[in-house]
Amino acid sequence: MKNYRGAVLLMVPGIGIVLAFLVLPLANVVEESFRLFEPGRIGAAKDAPYTLFNYAELLNTNYLYYFVETARIGLIASITGLILGFPIAYFITRRLRAIWRKIAIGFLVGIMFISTLIRVYALQLTFGPTGIAKILSGLLGVSMNGRFYTELIVIFGLLHYLVPIAAITLLGTIQNINPRLSEAAQALGASRWMAHLSITVPLCIPGLLSAFLISFTLCLSAFVVPMILGKGKILFVSNLIYARFSEISNYPSGSAISIIMLVLSLAIIYGVTYVVSKRLVKY
Amino acid sequence: MAVVELKNVTKRFGGFTAVEDVTFSLGKGDILSLLGPSGCGKTTTLRMIAGFENPSEGDVLISGESMLGKRPYERNVGLLFQDYALFPHMTVQQNIAYGLKRRKFDRGALDDRVGEMLGLVKLEGLADRRPSQLSGGQQQRVALARALATSPEVVLLDEPLSALDAKLRQELRIELKQILSAVDATTIIVTHDQEEAMSLGDSLIVMNEGRIVQEGSPTDIYKNPTSRFVAEFIGRSNWFSGKLGKDGDDDLVEFSISKDISFLIHRPDHDAGAYDVCIRPERIRTEDRQDLQQISEYCNHLQGVVRDVAHLGADIHTLVELANGEMLTICQPYTGQSLRQHGERVGLAFRPSDCIVISSTT
Numbered sequence: 001m002k003n004y005r006g007a008v009l010l011m012v013p014g015i016g017i018v019l020a021f022l023v024l025p026l027a028n029v030v031e032e033s034f035r036l037f038e039p040g041r042i043g044a045a046k047d048a049p050y051t052l053f054n055y056a057e058l059l060n061t062n063y064l065y066y067f068v069e070t071a072r073i074g075l076i077a078s079i080t081g082l083i084l085g086f087p088i089a090y091f092i093t094r095r096l097r098a099i100w101r102k103i104a105i106g107f108l109v110g111i112m113f114i115s116t117l118i119r120v121y122a123l124q125l126t127f128g129p130t131g132i133a134k135i136l137s138g139l140l141g142v143s144m145n146g147r148f149y150t151e152l153i154v155i156f157g158l159l160h161y162l163v164p165i166a167a168i169t170l171l172g173t174i175q176n177i178n179p180r181l182s183e184a185a186q187a188l189g190a191s192r193w194m195a196h197l198s199i200t201v202p203l204c205i206p207g208l209l210s211a212f213l214i215s216f217t218l219c220l221s222a223f224v225v226p227m228i229l230g231k232g233k234i235l236f237v238s239n240l241i242y243a244r245f246s247e248i249s250n251y252p253s254g255s256a257i258s259i260i261m262l263v264l265s266l267a268i269i270y271g272v273t274y275v276v277s278k279r280l281v282k283y
Numbered sequence: 284m285a286v287v288e289l290k291n292v293t294k295r296f297g298g299f300t301a302v303e304d305v306t307f308s309l310g311k312g313d314i315l316s317l318l319g320p321s322g323c324g325k326t327t328t329l330r331m332i333a334g335f336e337n338p339s340e341g342d343v344l345i346s347g348e349s350m351l352g353k354r355p356y357e358r359n360v361g362l363l364f365q366d367y368a369l370f371p372h373m374t375v376q377q378n379i380a381y382g383l384k385r386r387k388f389d390r391g392a393l394d395d396r397v398g399e400m401l402g403l404v405k406l407e408g409l410a411d412r413r414p415s416q417l418s419g420g421q422q423q424r425v426a427l428a429r430a431l432a433t434s435p436e437v438v439l440l441d442e443p444l445s446a447l448d449a450k451l452r453q454e455l456r457i458e459l460k461q462i463l464s465a466v467d468a469t470t471i472i473v474t475h476d477q478e479e480a481m482s483l484g485d486s487l488i489v490m491n492e493g494r495i496v497q498e499g500s501p502t503d504i505y506k507n508p509t510s511r512f513v514a515e516f517i518g519r520s521n522w523f524s525g526k527l528g529k530d531g532d533d534d535l536v537e538f539s540i541s542k543d544i545s546f547l548i549h550r551p552d553h554d555a556g557a558y559d560v561c562i563r564p565e566r567i568r569t570e571d572r573q574d575l576q577q578i579s580e581y582c583n584h585l586q587g588v589v590r591d592v593a594h595l596g597a598d599i600h601t602l603v604e605l606a607n608g609e610m611l612t613i614c615q616p617y618t619g620q621s622l623r624q625h626g627e628r629v630g631l632a633f634r635p636s637d638c639i640v641i642s643s644t645t
Contacts, residue, residue, distance in 0.1 A: 178366065178368060180364045180366060180368035181368050181370060183333075183335060183355070183362075183364075183368070184362065184364060184368040184370075184429075185370075185381065186334075186335075186354070186355040186356050187333055187334075187355050187356075187360055187361070187362035187430075188356075188381050188382030188385055188429065188430075188433065189356045189382050189385030189386050189433065190356055190381075190385050191354070191356055192354075194356075194385070198381075199370055202372050203371065203372055
């Protein structure tokens with residue numbers, strides 16, 4: 001306990017910064033979300049009365065739709081990202097030689113450093129009207145201006161960074177699984193697939209969980225991807241928040257949506273973590 | 284009929300030959316140790332029997348049936364890994380039941396068999412524990428129970444005792460042997476540890492650079508190594524190089540290691556020109572000089588000066604320097620005698636039959 005005071009002193013600047021730049025603005029958002037908004041103003045008046053209207057308003061099905069759509073597309077994209085990322089991670093850790101492994105990991109990390117804007121326009125160029133939109137939508141039997149095709153392109157946009165993130169997150173998990181376990185299972189009479197499904201995959205659950213949570217929270221907060229690739233047909237909650245703040249200057253409503261989003265995200269993270277750690281991970 | 288038979292098995296990885304022309308067979312209940320330094324091909328041999336690798340040439344037969352192209356799960360082989368490879372997300376019970384489930388045992392038979400295996404390895408009452416809650420020795424027993432549960436035709440053990448500390452090793456070695464003989468398991472043990480190989484195996488195969496260099500009973504190989512590699516790999520040894528001199532009585536011949544130092548050895552069978560002689564440290568006796576002439580059966584006598592004495596508990600290791608500067612290690616059981624002193628002059632006595640003669644070219 002001798003250095004206790006010293007340790008506290010060292011923490012002061014960090015705590016100060018967290019308070020000043022994180023907690024305080026967030027508290028401000030919470031406060032704003034309970035203020036009454038008068039149309040035409042920029043934000044709520046200083047002395048505006050407190051109200052629950054900004055929250056009550058969100059129960060309207062039109063608003064709920066944004067939340068449901070964000071969660072639905074986010075879920076599809078996250079799970080697809082995991083399904084695509086897992087074999088990549090498995091291949092890199094188990095099949096590649098050291099030098100190629102480094103190159104592959106470097107490539108994955110490299111992709112993540114590309115600006116979202118660039119990847120979005122690259123996808124737009126490739127899969128948009130000037131690209132192969134006609135061919136691809138024709139193959140799928142849908143209109144290239146229709147909702148389905150737009151949603152598909154948004155999911156592509158999300159996958160562009162979800163796949164590398166999922167693969168990188170899973171690298172460590174797979175690396176830590178003893179390859180002898182799968183061999184032991186095979187020696188005991190399990191086919192390769194059976195060994196994979198009954199041994200390797202269950203042991204990857206903690207890694208799959210963290211990869212899923214990272215992917216899903218990234219989807220929930222996605223902004224540029226739905227804005228540009230969604231072409232107004234697909235709007236995520238972030239886009240709604242943006243519209244509230246910058247287009248109609250309804251700060252209280254934007255704040256309320258942000259708070260709901262924050263609470264929902266945290267609830268999902270804790271909920272999923274709790275269920276998985278209690279039910280599935282037993283060792 | 285042989286349970287396991289390897290016929291001229293060769294395995295190449297690219298341009299590297301890991302195993303070359305290996306042939307051996309095992310009958311029901313035999314325990315064979317494959318011994319060699321790391322990279323000698325013993326593990327590759329084991330993996331070919333288990334089905335994780337396919338031979339480039341030759342054939343692996345189990346119960347007379349060729350295993351070429353058969354996957355591990357299509358063979359009936361029990362495998363115990365060095366690190367046990369217990370499934371961490373399963374209980375002891377589930378670990379042991381894993382192979383039985385794959386072989387479609389029904390519920391009742393499965394429970395009976397798991398119970399039986401737990402009894403065999405003396406782990407009743409721990410069925411619901413997870414591997415992380417067990418000690419190293421207990422984990423090893425679970426791994427053994429898991430490997431034996433499906434009554435495999437052949438049991439493969441990869442360095443079974445190396446992960447355990449010295450005291451536990453001794454205990455588990457005895458237990459392992461009892462368990463293997465209780466189920467009459469045909470067993471192949473792969474190890475680089477000569478003690479493990481010699482104590483567990485009824486017969487021994489020494490491998491080096493992919494080839495079998497010698498096979499026989501542990502005692503036979505220790506007593507009559509046919510190459511310097513085997514003699515050095517198994518047990519400690521003192522080496523002399525020298526020339527054959529004039530003949531002595533019977534089949535004895537003089538072996539001179541320097542101008543004034545020579546002793547008698549048995550005449551080697553083949554005339555190879557140059558020879559190395561190996562004397563095991565425990566075969567040499569140190570004597571006070573005056574007593575030397577009285578012990579006639581130790582007809583070889585050398586003189587030396589004690590350079591180091593180490594008392595290791597049950598054994599005493601004495602380092603003696605000969606007149607030509609060569610050092611010899613002598614290992615004697617401690618029976619309460621007083622230890623030699625540094626700088627003390629001693630006589631060394633050994634029999635011609637204690638000298639292992641190996642042609643220098645091997």
